[in-house]
Amino acid sequence: MADHRALSTQERNPRSAVLRTVFAVLALVPLLNGVLLATVEALKPYEVYLPSWVFPALNGILVAVAALTALMTRVLAVPGVNDWLRKYLPILAPEDKQ
Numbered sequence: 001m002a003d004h005r006a007l008s009t010q011e012r013n014p015r016s017a018v019l020r021t022v023f024a025v026l027a028l029v030p031l032l033n034g035v036l037l038a039t040v041e042a043l044k045p046y047e048v049y050l051p052s053w054v055f056p057a058l059n060g061i062l063v064a065v066a067a068l069t070a071l072m073t074r075v076l077a078v079p080g081v082n083d084w085l086r087k088y089l090p091i092l093a094p095e096d097k098q
Helices: 014-026 028-046 054-076 079-088
Strands: none
Touching: 014 028, 014 054, 028 054, 054 079
């Protein structure tokens, strides 16, 4: 008899999985900017100033990380990839094996 396995939530709804992941990563933007702002304020008494390019550069890096994370999330939602993971890397399979 064939081994029937139900699809994971990510496999059934890959677009939602990607959007949730991107949202989670981009939610770090205000946190990153808040930490940078606090760092700028903490360095003022020492007359140390961050270059003006630091804020846009770090925000751009965060956007790039979100895009790469979205791509990887989408690849990991492909049923064939999950079948391979179940067979060769079960620790990364979508099912929890606790």
